[in-house]
Amino acid sequence: MTAKILDGRAISATILDRVTKEVDEFVREHGRVPVLATVLVGDDPASHTYVRMKANRCAKVGMQSRRIELDATISTETLVAQIRQLSADPEVDGILLQHPVPEHIDERAAFEAIAPSKDVDGVTRTSFATMAFDEGGFHSATPGGIMALLDAYDIPLAGKHAVVVGRSPILGKPVGMLLLARDATVTYCHSRTVALADHIAQADVVVAAVGRPELIRGDWIKPGAVVVDAGYADNSGDVEYDAAAERASWITPVPGGVGPMTIATLIAQTIRAAYEHEREKA
Structure with missing residues (x-):
């Protein structure tokens, strides 16, 4: 068995094409450009790259990206004050820290200084x-992107056993909640999990969603499983890709899988926020 590719670049391009049309319509209706x-904070090269990529995607769909760069030595209080200022700014639709x-x-x-x-x-x-309560709101961008990618390929989730490796508050925990909402049975694994390979095999x-290169070995993967690799470190994902692809039915490449979906989700949620802000003004 050789896995089929969950192509985040292709699906994100489709999402961004849709958002471009939504932005055009928004500008015509409301006479302003949505702003992200x-x-x-600081000079981390990877962070600068990610922010630049997000700004480029904003420009591609016709949104404005307002970039605030702060010195690495600033205090929590200064950062919170800056974010609260953006939260109160009626011209800003979305905020990304x-x-x-x-x-x-x-x-x-x-x-928590970001206005909901x-x-x-x-x-x-x-x-x-x-x-978590399925009451609307905005999804964490990477988990939301993962779900959109699975949906684009009609991956069935109801009744399936999903194992999430990682428990961060912006990736592991929320993606588990989204899978649970789709009627998957969810197991969380983490750094204190015993016999990780046994959990993966089921x-x-x-x-x-860990960020440790090839933590998950290919021969742990259950034949026919769907593998979503949201990890990235040292130009590698969390999964031993070549070996896993020989056993999985579907798999995300790294790069080109989850990453583009994260940015597309962020941009899509920004135009949604812009429309909601205009409705609140009416």
């Missing part, structure tokens, strides 16, 4: 709660 504010921030900053406090109506990256407690769907 990106907040970047690029993760990670320097270690001395309380990242959770900074996330502008949390297009889905990082606040409010967004997590509304997502999974119909594996979501790897």
